[in-house]
Amino acid sequence: MSGKPANGTVKRWLDQVAIPYQGRECLLFPFSRLKSGHGRVSSRLGANTAHAYVALRVHGARPDGYEVCHDCGNPPCVNPRHLYWGTRAKNMDDRWRHGEMVLPPTKRGVENGNSVLTEDQARYAKARLKAGVSAPEIAERFGVPKQTIYNIKYGTTWAWL
Template sequence: MRSLMDRVLENVAIVPIAGCWIWLGATDQHGYGRIFLNGRPRRLHRAVYQEVKGAAKNSVCHTCDTPCCVNPYHLYDGTHHQNMQDREQRGRANKAIGKRNGRAKYTEEQINLMRQMRGSGISLKEIAAHFGKRNTGYFSLVINKKIRSSG
């Protein structure tokens, strides 16, 4: 039976400058390598980390921002908080707000109109009715920039 690292090395493309080991096998919906070990599916970067460095106490994180990279030297044991800070600092956070959010209810133009209407003294109830709604809670949040503060 082939070792985990033999299986990995047979199925990666090594990127010379970056040093990433790009997994060419199966990936999950987020781009992380998947492999079956002892009949159970695992995220490959976690399995590689464990094989080379031992069991992680926290999350196995990437220094290279490449989910399908399985180079053990690009992996580190970090807390969820550290991983989220790293994601934010590197600009990888999915800030799907405003028009970038596919489920946005209103366009930026409509949001601006709501704010102009409120600025000219129109009540929240009237603004909601203008947009075919009865509940004013969402409109209050948008107008007061609690949500949709930028697009």
């Protein structure tokens, strides 16, 4: 056996288990999932994800501009009581509230990838600015745009130095 459910098994489980489910706890989709954690279903069912299929069957057609939201914040959950149609903004708010969305760590200095100066060069530029040397002069010395040095001067970049 390939590990793939037999034809109709997923739909049968959704129709016979998920849709009539009355429990309060999450009901986790037991089959294939997307990287996001949402259950994967055949688009022939009218939806690409298990939770969208359940919402469609239980709550009716998706209103324009809306998507399926989870009250529980648990992507594999297909409990109809936990699903509702909401705007993209509402869904993103829910994801923040449930801790599903985390900002990546900020990269600063040479780790940033946009940096045109090394940390030592930025320290030198900052010291020269403090000594009264003009930003255009320092920029010319390093072969960078004046704005790069002004950004250091005003703390837009390299502010922690």
